[in-house]
Amino acid sequence: MSLLAILQSFLLIAGALMFCIGSLGLIRFPDTYTRIHALTKADNLGLGLIVLALILNVESVALALKLLLIWGLVMIASALSGHLVAWEADEQCIPLCQPGETERHLESEDE
Amino acid sequence: MNELIDLTLVCILLGLASLSLFTQSLFRAVMFFILLGLILALVWIRLDAPDIALAEAAIGAGITGILLLDALAHLRATSNTPPQLRQLKQPRFWLALISGAGVILLLALAISEPLAPAVALDLQVSENLTNSGVTHPITAILLNFRSYDTLLEVAVLVLAALVAVTLRQSDEHPVVNEYLPNPLLHACLKLFFPMIFLVSMYLLWAGAAQPGGAFQAGAVLAAAFVLFYLVGLKTQLAQNDIYLKGGWIFGLALFVLVGSMPLLYGQPFLTYPDSQAGIFILLIELGLTLSIGWILFSMFLLSQSSPLQKKDSP
Numbered sequence: 001m002s003l004l005a006i007l008q009s010f011l012l013i014a015g016a017l018m019f020c021i022g023s024l025g026l027i028r029f030p031d032t033y034t035r036i037h038a039l040t041k042a043d044n045l046g047l048g049l050i051v052l053a054l055i056l057n058v059e060s061v062a063l064a065l066k067l068l069l070i071w072g073l074v075m076i077a078s079a080l081s082g083h084l085v086a087w088e089a090d091e092q093c094i095p096l097c098q099p100g101e102t103e104r105h106l107e108s109e110d111e
Numbered sequence: 112m113n114e115l116i117d118l119t120l121v122c123i124l125l126g127l128a129s130l131s132l133f134t135q136s137l138f139r140a141v142m143f144f145i146l147l148g149l150i151l152a153l154v155w156i157r158l159d160a161p162d163i164a165l166a167e168a169a170i171g172a173g174i175t176g177i178l179l180l181d182a183l184a185h186l187r188a189t190s191n192t193p194p195q196l197r198q199l200k201q202p203r204f205w206l207a208l209i210s211g212a213g214v215i216l217l218l219a220l221a222i223s224e225p226l227a228p229a230v231a232l233d234l235q236v237s238e239n240l241t242n243s244g245v246t247h248p249i250t251a252i253l254l255n256f257r258s259y260d261t262l263l264e265v266a267v268l269v270l271a272a273l274v275a276v277t278l279r280q281s282d283e284h285p286v287v288n289e290y291l292p293n294p295l296l297h298a299c300l301k302l303f304f305p306m307i308f309l310v311s312m313y314l315l316w317a318g319a320a321q322p323g324g325a326f327q328a329g330a331v332l333a334a335a336f337v338l339f340y341l342v343g344l345k346t347q348l349a350q351n352d353i354y355l356k357g358g359w360i361f362g363l364a365l366f367v368l369v370g371s372m373p374l375l376y377g378q379p380f381l382t383y384p385d386s387q388a389g390i391f392i393l394l395i396e397l398g399l400t401l402s403i404g405w406i407l408f409s410m411f412l413l414s415q416s417s418p419l420q421k422k423d424s425p
Contacts, residue, residue: 073306083295083296084293084296
């Protein structure tokens with residue numbers, strides 16, 4: 001196994017792990033705001049790691065730039081959608097979950 | 112390894128399909144349906160059909176999702192009680208059961224029938240591809256060999272838009288939608304609009320040699336129009352009935368016009384001269400892209416009763 005393959009596997013596994021952590025956050029965090037935090041941040045890093053792993057063995061510079069462009073666009077889009085969800089949740093006065101408070105089922109998803 | 116991926120995809124697909132059918136909350140059902148569209152796009156890629164995957168992702172998951180969410184808002188507005196699953200009345204239930212069973216039986220018969228194509232169609236397509244004006248076989252079939260089908264498909268889309276107008280006029284409970292006065296959305300969309308239009312035109316251009324084409328490009332264009340509308344930018348064109356309906360039939364009219372030009376030279380309808388076929392196809396596809404984008408956007412637009420109201424801050 002070459003050094004390149006080891007590095008790639010490391011990056012891919014790390015990326016997949018970040019996606020898992022993000023999804024775990026989505027399930028486990030108590031309110032809308034913290035859930036967005038988990039998704040938009042962890043997933044962007046996960047995608048970045050996977051893009052880096054893929055860039056390591058592309059032949060052309062153009063392809064590498066395309067992959068980077070995808071990463072950049074997804075980052076802008078996810079930041080924007082995260083902001084919009086948080087903004088709308090704030091408009092609808094969905095309360096923040098206070099520290100120490102137990103999990104509760106917020107009805108945010110049906111709005 | 113590949114079988115494992117396929118098996119996982121099939122399981123997810125079946126799971127999402129049953130979830131979207133049997134979930135009590137309509138909102139969740141719509142969400143599952145959108146997810147189903149995205150997974151289905153992946154399945155098409157696994158089946159080596161990137162053209163359909165593109166169309167599925169753009170139309171099946173994107174535009175249909177928007178329309179369904181919009182329909183949901185209408186349902187909420189028309190009835191105060193949350194929409195619930197309704198029990199079908201006795202005769203209807205049996206009718207549905209019998210026709211469902213009949214379709215399954217026919218499909219089973221069709222599958223058990225051994226497939227014996229009288230002619231090797233794929234060979235015929237690859238033999239005639241050089242004369243079609245494009246190098247991508249899917250586009251050659253859609254717009255040259257079987258352009259009649261595509262022509263009728265577009266006619267069906269125009270018809271659907273006309274039905275949408277009629278339904279809107281008879282709507283007794285109009286919904287007033289709100290646009291999103293969000294500064295960040297506004298700023299980001301200014302950045303994204305040129306890119307979305309570029310992608311749409313690229314899809315159209317790439318259709319001659321790679322997966323892509325009018326339907327995919329039109330769907331991307333429609334998404335841009337919808338975003339345009341959601342941030343509250345005025346669309347004077349859409350207020351004018353002539354422009355609205357003219358946009359719908361523009362692509363179809365161009366198609367018929369270009370298709371009937373060979374009639375002048377005593378050739379059959381929709382046969383392009385080999386030397387100019389590429390230009391003809393590009394012209395038709397450009398018209399179709401604009402019209403499909405406009406029609407899909409109009410379906411979204413027509414469900415709005417009046418120009419969007421500015422959202423009141425609480």
